[in-house]
Amino acid sequence: MTAPSLPHGAPVNVREFEQAARMVLDPVHDDYVRGGAQDEVTVRANESAFAGLCLVPRVLRGAGEPVLRTAVLGHEASMPVVIAPTAFHRLVHPDAERATARAAAAEGVIMIAAMLSTVAIEDVAAEARKAATDPCLWFQLYPQPDLGFTRAIVQRAEAAGCRALVVTADSPALGRAERNDRNDFHDLPPGLRCENLRELRGGEPGSVRQVVLSPEISWRHVEWLRETTDLPILVKGVLHPADAALAADLGVDGIMVSNHGGRQLDTTPPTIAQLPRIAEAVAGRVPLLLDGGVRRGTDVIKALALGAAAVGIGRPVMWGLAVAGEDGVSAVLSMLRRELANALALCGCAGPADVPRDLVMDISAKEGCAR
Numbered sequence: 001m002t003a004p005s006l007p008h009g010a011p012v013n014v015r016e017f018e019q020a021a022r023m024v025l026d027p028v029h030d031d032y033v034r035g036g037a038q039d040e041v042t043v044r045a046n047e048s049a050f051a052g053l054c055l056v057p058r059v060l061r062g063a064g065e066p067v068l069r070t071a072v073l074g075h076e077a078s079m080p081v082v083i084a085p086t087a088f089h090r091l092v093h094p095d096a097e098r099a100t101a102r103a104a105a106a107e108g109v110i111m112i113a114a115m116l117s118t119v120a121i122e123d124v125a126a127e128a129r130k131a132a133t134d135p136c137l138w139f140q141l142y143p144q145p146d147l148g149f150t151r152a153i154v155q156r157a158e159a160a161g162c163r164a165l166v167v168t169a170d171s172p173a174l175g176r177a178e179r180n181d182r183n184d185f186h187d188l189p190p191g192l193r194c195e196n197l198r199e200l201r202g203g204e205p206g207s208v209r210q211v212v213l214s215p216e217i218s219w220r221h222v223e224w225l226r227e228t229t230d231l232p233i234l235v236k237g238v239l240h241p242a243d244a245a246l247a248a249d250l251g252v253d254g255i256m257v258s259n260h261g262g263r264q265l266d267t268t269p270p271t272i273a274q275l276p277r278i279a280e281a282v283a284g285r286v287p288l289l290l291d292g293g294v295r296r297g298t299d300v301i302k303a304l305a306l307g308a309a310a311v312g313i314g315r316p317v318m319w320g321l322a323v324a325g326e327d328g329v330s331a332v333l334s335m336l337r338r339e340l341a342n343a344l345a346l347c348g349c350a351g352p353a354d355v356p357r358d359l360v361m362d363i364s365a366k367e368g369c370a371r
Helices: 014-024 027-034 041-051 096-107 121-131 147-160 178-183 219-228 241-249 271-282 297-305 315-346
Strands: 053-055 070-072 075-077 081-083 111-113 137-141 165-168 233-238 254-257 288-291 310-313 360-362
Touching: 014 027, 014 315, 027 178, 027 315, 041 053, 041 271, 041 297, 053 297, 081 111, 081 315, 096 111, 096 121, 096 315, 111 121, 121 137, 121 147, 137 147, 147 219, 165 219, 219 233, 233 241, 241 254, 241 271, 254 271, 271 288, 271 297, 297 310, 297 315, 310 315
Parallel strands: 081 310, 111 137, 137 165, 165 233, 233 254, 254 288, 288 310
Antiparallel strands: 053 360, 070 075
């Protein structure tokens, strides 16, 4: 794969893309992308927790050039990085989810399309097929108390060619994002809509307010989905080992260890800190994915060592999209690909499946592993 051509002086890592995005975004929209719940303790912890983990490489392994290709839920991917579901791509670039889908497909990366997308799932899928003959698209779902509404969205995702359903389980209510409160930003600006919600429920077509986040959503809704669709089902938003074990007992196809990027309940633990406990609880019965705070290839290899089959990235995709549209998303993915290949080689690993648990040492950042 050829990295996209960006001009001289363009970002060379994900954090530089974050800085560049701040220069081009409306400050209200930048706050929406960067921000989290309340004091944003979890937002910061998701990243800093990776810095508290050191890599302890093996030497003289003769592993050869690392091969990054992997399978996630049986779906082939060019590397163990997926695009996590993020809402409202049109806030940061006019090509919106169309550009993200093309970049993901061209890079051979699984994209989890958001339910709250500013481009309809049918159009997202069509754009992905422009860039690759067999792209892999999953669909994120907020289960709704109205099961007819939920069924209709699932059927659209199936018809569009989505290959898995990612059930967001950590949203019985909306987290309090105080940046959005200060900016009075609680729905899409005029001209933008949640295209997957059009004509599915009364009220303004495509309004965010059509989505109901209900504390009545429970495991029975996951069981209902299992009876409603043949798609593999992943549960996203799991942090407690007991919930992970219950999900495995119920026969879900995968678990995404996630705290919603710190956007829901503040002061939840960083996902990378919970990953080993969840891996122990499920004992290999289902594959684990992780999102939250991944900014470097070394973060990816740490997650692999602690039990993840792949990681998801959200904000970095939005930053790349904001800066350079499709090329920006491709550049972010290419950066992580190069960094991961480099980290695997330096650790003596032949590929993602060759990463051992003892590659990671948990140590205080102040003792020398901080970036």
